Amino acid sequence: QLQLQESGPGLVKPSETLSLTCTVSRGSITSTDYCWGWIRQPPGKGLEWLGIVYYGGNTYYNPSVKSRITISIDTSTRQFSLKLTSVSAADTAVYYCARQKCDDYTLYGIDIWGQGTTVAVSS
Amino acid sequence: QSVLTQPPSASGTPGQRVTISCSGSSSNIGTNFVYWYQQLPGAAPKLLIYRNSERPPGVPDRFAGSKSGTSASLAISGLRSEDEAAYYCSAWDDSLTASVFGTGTEVTVL
Numbered sequence: 001q002l003q004l005q006e007s008g009p010g011l012v013k014p015s016e017t018l019s020l021t022c023t024v025s026r027g028s029i030t031s032t033d034y035c036w037g038w039i040r041q042p043p044g045k046g047l048e049w050l051g052i053v054y055y056g057g058n059t060y061y062n063p064s065v066k067s068r069i070t071i072s073i074d075t076s077t078r079q080f081s082l083k084l085t086s087v088s089a090a091d092t093a094v095y096y097c098a099r100q101k102c103d104d105y106t107l108y109g110i111d112i113w114g115q116g117t118t119v120a121v122s123s
Numbered sequence: 124q125s126v127l128t129q130p131p132s133a134s135g136t137p138g139q140r141v142t143i144s145c146s147g148s149s150s151n152i153g154t155n156f157v158y159w160y161q162q163l164p165g166a167a168p169k170l171l172i173y174r175n176s177e178r179p180p181g182v183p184d185r186f187a188g189s190k191s192g193t194s195a196s197l198a199i200s201g202l203r204s205e206d207e208a209a210y211y212c213s214a215w216d217d218s219l220t221a222s223v224f225g226t227g228t229e230v231t232v233l
Contacts, residue, residue, distance in 0.1 A: 047160075
């Protein structure tokens, strides 16, 4: 069973850039049937889909963070990454990386999730 | 800014049937598949229902999804204590070109 593992700093200062990496193990990152994405969950709140990257590099982003987000993929290292610029306390959350079924036009369900990593934005 | 609306809470006694609604619009539920996720306390979400009503391997048939128009529902029959969790609906939104989640429903087993 494919597994995902998030890594990155647990604390980021306001106005700086949040950077996380997700490593894919026990499976392929180059499948054309799946995209790779990020979801977050602020403390005590619901899930927010942030965006995905296709293995070829194309992306879809949530309009609410579109001006600040970049998701990229490196198939040689079996990793994909999230960068979120100009963070504030509102970006404090558990960040999950995930595998989402997709085709050229639409995204489908998220069938594999990482365990999640907590990121706090504070000075 | 969830575009899918769910009731914040639902509850039932063991063995009862609980239904959770998910209300959307023509740009999401109305034209795309609905997915349901279960999030146990302290854990990552897990896919519970895909393509409106299909269950992944290992998901008990006590969980049933349905869709009608711009709304969807998740029914949990034979409620068990281990079903206490948060449940989220999700769909692709053609207007936003993004996946969207529902506001989430906390299910309590009394």
